[in-house]
Amino acid sequence: MSFSNMPVVSVKDTTIFQKQHVVLSDVFFEIAKGEFVYLIGRTGSGKSSLLKTLYADLPLYSGDITVAGFQLYQIPRKTIPFLRRKIGIVFQDFQLLMDRTVTENLLFAMRATGWKDSSKIKQRLSEVLLKVGLGAAGNKMPHQLSGGEQQRVVIARALINEPHILFADEPTGNLDPQVADEIMEIFVQINRSGTAILMATHNYQFLEKYPARVLKCENGKVLDSNIHEFDYRTTWFY
Numbered sequence: 476m477s478f479s480n481m482p483v484v485s486v487k488d489t490t491i492f493q494k495q496h497v498v499l500s501d502v503f504f505e506i507a508k509g510e511f512v513y514l515i516g517r518t519g520s521g522k523s524s525l526l527k528t529l530y531a532d533l534p535l536y537s538g539d540i541t542v543a544g545f546q547l548y549q550i551p552r553k554t555i556p557f558l559r560r561k562i563g564i565v566f567q568d569f570q571l572l573m574d575r576t577v578t579e580n581l582l583f584a585m586r587a588t589g590w591k592d593s594s595k596i597k598q599r600l601s602e603v604l605l606k607v608g609l610g611a612a613g614n615k616m617p618h619q620l621s622g623g624e625q626q627r628v629v630i631a632r633a634l635i636n637e638p639h640i641l642f643a644d645e646p647t648g649n650l651d652p653q654v655a656d657e658i659m660e661i662f663v664q665i666n667r668s669g670t671a672i673l674m675a676t677h678n679y680q681f682l683e684k685y686p687a688r689v690l691k692c693e694n695g696k697v698l699d700s701n702i703h704e705f706d707y708r709t710t711w712f713y
């Protein structure tokens with residue numbers, strides 16, 4: 476298989492742990508380049524633990540995971556920043572530096588990931604801000620922005636290095652429904668331009684409005700709508 480056909484995420488025979496506690500076992504799935512996949516399941520079912528393992532925030536003790544070409548089993552600590560440059564991460568809580576402007580927040584992430592050329596930095600800054608509909612907000616402080624706008628900045632930050640995949644952990648969990656919808660629309664646009672997305676969500680309206688493959692954490696396993704038949708609506712309680 477040539478590298479260009481390789482899945483962006485490949486998980487084989489993996490166990491997901493929180494400390495010594497097994498959260499998920501026998502996990503197998505792949506995510507193709509440019510694919511959009513939802514991650515659902517009741518609270519405590521293991522969605523965040525799975526995502527954290529995929530972006531190497533939790534160690535992989537058992538199984539075989541490759542993300543954006545990086546093997547995660549025993550990945551050296553010094554390699555993790557290079558993995559993180561190939562992926563984007565968006566959380567529910569916005570995690571911006573509150574004492575810095577939007578531009579400074581993005582610059583901080585760019586410098587941390589090796590950007591040096593000031594004209595390229597300027598160009599990429601305006602590209603990512605435009606992508607999230609914040610072309611004019613560069614000089615604002617986070618507290619001058621709404622929750623939805625702050626989340627847009629986080630998405631812009633996650634896009635800086637043209638990630639192969641975005642991992643989003645309930646990215647609209649703190650937003651009201653209208654704003655959540657606008658943020659979801661941004662993810663859809665990002666996906667249409669070729670970036671794979673794995674999004675944990677409790678918002679089943681997204682699944683109805685933007686149908687896509689679903690991975691579901693349930694009873695310590697991960698079910699895959701490509702393989703298993705399940706109706707997410709009848710089990711959507713948490």
Ligand SMILES: Nc1ncnc2c1ncn2[C@@H]1O[C@H](COP(=O)(O)OP(=O)(O)OP(=O)(O)O)[C@@H](O)[C@H]1O
Nearest residue numbers: 493494498516517518519520521522523524525692
């Ligand atoms: N830091 C931690 N230390 C120990 N156990 C943890 C930790 N974080 C989560 N867990 C446990 O791991 C299991 C899975 O939790 P996880 O946060 O992955 O679920 P989740 O599906 O993302 O839930 P939610 O929808 O509420 O975000 C739960 O039993 C939880 O109590």
